[in-house]
Amino acid sequence: MIQVADTHDGADRAADLRAVLVDELRGRGKIATAAVEAAFRRVPRERFMPDGTDLTVAYGVDNSVVTKRDEHGVAISSVSAAYIQARMLEQAEVRSGMTVLEVGSGGLNAAYLAEIVGPQGRVVSVDIDPEVTARATTLLEQNGYGDRVRVLVADAEHGVPGEGPFDAVIVTVGAWDIPPALLDQLRNPGVLVLPLIMNGVTRTIGFRRASEHLSSTSAEVAGFVPMQGDGRHPDRVFLLPDGNGRNVRLSFDSGAPREISRLDGVLATERVERWSGVTIDNGVSFADLHLWFAWFLPGFCRIAPDEGTDLAAERRWFPFGVVSGAGFAYLAVRPAAEGEGAEFGARAYGPDGQRAAASMVEQIQAWDRDGRHTEPTFHYWPVGSDPSLISADAPVMDKTHGVVTISWP
Template sequence: MNLTTDTTRTTDDARSAREAMVAWLEGHLTSPAVLGALRTVPREAFVPEGTPLTDAYAPDRPVITRREEHGAATSSVSAASLQGRMIELAQVGPDARVLEIGSGGYNAALLAEVVGEAGSVVSIDIDPWVTDRATEYLSATGYGDRVTVVTGDGELPVEGEGPFDAILVTVGAWDIAPAWLEQLAEGGRLVVPLRMRSVTRTVALRWDGDHLVSEAAEPGGFVPMQGIGGHDEHALHLPDPAGGFLTLRFDDEVPDQPHLLDGVLATPVVETWSGVPLAHGQEFSGLHLWYASFLDGFCRINADPDTELAGQQAQTWFPFGTAVGDSFAYLAIRPLDGSGVEFGARAWGPHADQAAERLNAQVQAWDEAGRPDNADIAYWPDGANLTVTPRGATHLRKARGVITISWPTES
């Protein structure tokens, strides 16, 4: 176990760090039961040995517990703020039956505190390393008899368990598994980080007739799901004449003729500006979901580290863009007299002007709509009546159903 007698990680130090974390979270969470669980469960017992308490109890940062050979995170203890909020969204209380998909131990222990002795928590993960670790840490912290840990693919039904009053998916999901819908009790809630064209929202869903509707949808990031529910983005690597690559990642709509972008970074860069300002500290995450809803050729863009393009891209946030035909553009900013920044586009290709205009037009549309920070999200499993979906809603086809995204401006 990773509980030590090191002077930097004494019981008193850990308790103080836990109280400081909860004090910070009291401005973000409202449930006394959830705050009480966060105050009770020793988070330092579930992170890698040697993790400083300042990192273990940072309320808004995850702690990575495992990485794959290329360095990408495959398992983590999610940020306490996100874990607490997901439990709030699930609206679980004493006696509830809860399924957690994606183990780690800590979140399951929080759930055990919230549902109490009369409730039940089942936690499933596809990776035996993760479930062995969760089982060990839960046992060492006194939760071994209150959480059932299962090794298996969370896309499949958990044999002998359920139905569940709440299902919390703690890994990023591209689609919703039929097993989750089958195992959800009447009136229950499914809380899932749902990926929509590379943009993730943690969505709380409940049944409404033959489909599910969102009660809340909030930004949040998770490691991607493995197994049957895994869904890889399609990567297109564009060589930069100055060195390195710019990588365009498409979630579900891949360019029909990707070869048209060969050599595009050797063309002159075009920069245009939208006229839409953003004050320092102003929230704009709704723009990302707006792009996912309306922007043709939507993609995620990353530059190789330590390249000129990476330096330019450091001036953007959540680098999304558009690639259609032989040209592409990504979201950029420039400073405005110390008061904030202005959104714009940086583009390449024979039709760079059009790509930039496409990007800026959606920034302007989002601004004119009142800068909505979220939308109504619904999930229509195969067989649901799609003729009654909201008028004007964006339809995103998934393997087993359709996601609709409806904005407040739509009637």
């Protein structure tokens, strides 16, 4: 049985925290329009949280709250953080009277959408998991939105039969590709907002339909639980043993090395370092460096060391790496030689460790020179698009149903 989260201090405290949250989201630029602001002020966010969720968690700007885990303890459904919910609603350009599809049900986001589109609009929310849709349906009914949102069990990879066309589609799970069936149900012009996984790095991108392709209008840094069903795209994972029964996991979205066996025993070799001369001030985000790696660093991977490995105990490193031949390198920082902040570099293992470190440092320097102070734009070209429309020098990332291109700068 679903129960409303215990608010402890009652509705007055929830209302106060709601007002504070909205003010902060406006101050950060995540809420920009009166319609989204009104929705956030009206919907009782705490009532869509798991039972017992503290109000300060429910109304935290950056707090996502897991609502379901699989048998291995991996999160497969959650309530997204307030900042990204607000931002995605703005990215989708949702207005009164629109018909909107939400992929990935939870109840809360659908309630926001219902408030924005109003009685003349229509909201459809789908999820592949019947437990998730049942929870969303119950919460929407309990909070007065049962007749304003239609919740369905469906695999969005195949569209939503009997529904659409939609003025906007908001996908709230990590998507490796864009299903043709969803594009078939998106009006032209229409807006698609989704967390697109590009070589293991995600950006929540607002795409506007433009003739044969989609062009980005905005992008936001965020993480989401991955899509399930036929649209799921599992990484290829390789284990580097450390000689003590523990491993460092290397996850490749695409482009995994053909001869990964060349890395056998690399963690037993002497570690080497290479530094870039590129620095960053303390407290400044460098999330775009990760995106740059995903697009321009051959052999890019993500890293997860077991507890007890030397890497897990090491400080001042980040879980982004590269494999080059018989070498493995990962992103690291050290105190800047002058002033405050840190310098980017690479630490590496293996006979080709220096080569791997050099390839990473080369891209750190390229990002600093060509990408650091500019915003990338993205285009999605479905299968069947006219290839002559794609710029000859555009970097291209292959997907199952099309290709993504990036302009940066």
